[in-house]
Amino acid sequence: AQKITQTQPGMFVQEKEAVTLDCTYDTSDQSYGLFWYKQPSSGEMIFLIYQGSYDEQNATEGRYSLNFQKARKSANLVISASQLGDSAMYFCAMREREQGAQKLVFGQGTRLTINP
Amino acid sequence: SQTIHQWPATLVQPVGSPLSLECTVEGTSNPNLYWYRQAAGRGLQLLFYSVGIGQISSEVPQNLSASRPQDRQFILSSKKLLLSDSGFYLCAWSVRWGALRQTNARTSTDTQYFGPGTRLTVL
Numbered sequence: 001a002q003k004i005t006q007t008q009p010g011m012f013v014q015e016k017e018a019v020t021l022d023c024t025y026d027t028s029d030q031s032y033g034l035f036w037y038k039q040p041s042s043g044e045m046i047f048l049i050y051q052g053s054y055d056e057q058n059a060t061e062g063r064y065s066l067n068f069q070k071a072r073k074s075a076n077l078v079i080s081a082s083q084l085g086d087s088a089m090y091f092c093a094m095r096e097r098e099q100g101a102q103k104l105v106f107g108q109g110t111r112l113t114i115n116p
Numbered sequence: 117s118q119t120i121h122q123w124p125a126t127l128v129q130p131v132g133s134p135l136s137l138e139c140t141v142e143g144t145s146n147p148n149l150y151w152y153r154q155a156a157g158r159g160l161q162l163l164f165y166s167v168g169i170g171q172i173s174s175e176v177p178q179n180l181s182a183s184r185p186q187d188r189q190f191i192l193s194s195k196k197l198l199l200s201d202s203g204f205y206l207c208a209w210s211v212r213w214g215a216l217r218q219t220n221a222r223t224s225t226d227t228q229y230f231g232p233g234t235r236l237t238v239l
Contacts (some may be wrong), residue, residue, distance in 0.1 A: 033226045043206075045230035047229060101148050103165060103175075104228055
C-alpha cells in the first residue's frame with residue numbers, strides 16, 4: 001500500500017522568507033504522481049503543483065517548486081518569498097491508479113503560519 | 117472552464133436522520149468523481165469514487181452510500197446518520213484515465229480538482 005508522510009505538523013515562518021514543507025512517500029510502483037494541495041481556512045482544496053515520477057526536472061509553478069529526490073523518495077514543496085496569504089494547511093498526495101480511476105492518498109498535512 | 121459545486125455548504129443533522137449531499141461538475145464530460153471526508157485537523161480519506169454513471173466503488177465500509185445518476189452528478193447519502201459521520205465532505209473530479217490526454221509539465225490528467233466542501237455536524 002502506498003503511504004505519504006508529512007513530519008511537520010506546524011511551521012512558523014517570517015513573511016518574505018522561503019519555506020520548505022517536507023513530504024516522503026513509499027511505493028513499489030515505477031510510475032506514480034505526486035501532488036501538493038493548499039487548504040485555507042475556507043476548506044477548499046487548491047491544487048498547487050504536480051510532479052511525475054519520470055519527470056527529470058523539478059516542477060515549478062510561480063513561487064512554488066517541488067524538490068523531487070526520487071532515490072530518497074521525497075517530494076518537498078518550496079515556497080519562495082512567503083506571503084501572509086500562504087498561511088494554510090498543505091497536503092502532499094500521491095496518485096495510485098486502479099480500475100480507470102486515479103485515487104489520491106494524502107498525508108496528514110502541515111499547518112503553515114506566516115508571521116508579519 | 118470547469119467548475120464543481122457542492123451543496124449544502126453546511127448542515128446540522130440529528131443522529132438517525134437521513135443525509136443527501138450533492139456534487140455537480142460543469143464544463144467537462146465523463147469525469148471521474150470522488151467523495152472524501154476530512155475529520156478535524158486530519159488528512160482526507162477517500163470514501164467513494166466513480167468512473168461512470170451507475171459505477172460506484174467504495175473504499176471504506178460504513179453507513180454511507182454514493183450514487184451517480186447522471187454523468188456530472190455525484191450524490192452521497194445515508195439512511196441514518198451516526199455521530200462519527202460528522203466532518204468535512206469534499207467532492208472532486210478528474211479527467212477519466214484513457215481519455216484524450218493533454219499533459220504538460222505543470223499538471224496531469226491525474227490531477228483532482230475539489231469543490232468547496234460541505235461541513236456536516238451530527239448532534
